Amino acid sequence: MNQMKKLTLQEEEAMKAVWKTGKGFIKDFLDAYPEPKPQYTTLASTIKKLESKGYVSGQKFGPIYEYRPVISESEYTRKYMSGFVKDYFKNSYKDLVLSFIKQKKLSPDELRHIIELIESPNVSQ
DSSP: SOOOOOHHHHHHHHHHHHHHHHHBOOOHHHHHHHHHHHHHHHHHHHHHHHHHHTTTEEEEEEEEEEESSSSHHHHHHHHHHHHHHHHHHHOOHHHHHHHHHHTTTTTTTHHHHHHHHHHHHTOOO
16 A cells, blocks of 8 residues: 555544454444444445555445454554654654744653654664
């Protein structure tokens, strides 16, 4: 999945339920949904849109479909963040961090912790 279409907020919420469930039917995703839950038909329509965008795949079992995620949550986050940093911070993660510091969204202690993580030889890739 090289070129991912950006998800709407409604689609992202539905994907969170899909990721939480792993695989399942619309009812399973609805059960995993936080309150307020959408209408069954609204969620079913959203899942169909996700299927057309390539985020989930469906397999028919009689009259109903079982869906599973095609992309993991961590992979989506990584790709989305890369695009976000490219579009809004000229591909500079440094500028992203500076933005958080300027907005006081990142404390000195948090920044020190991040530096420790960066300098640690055990940071997983």
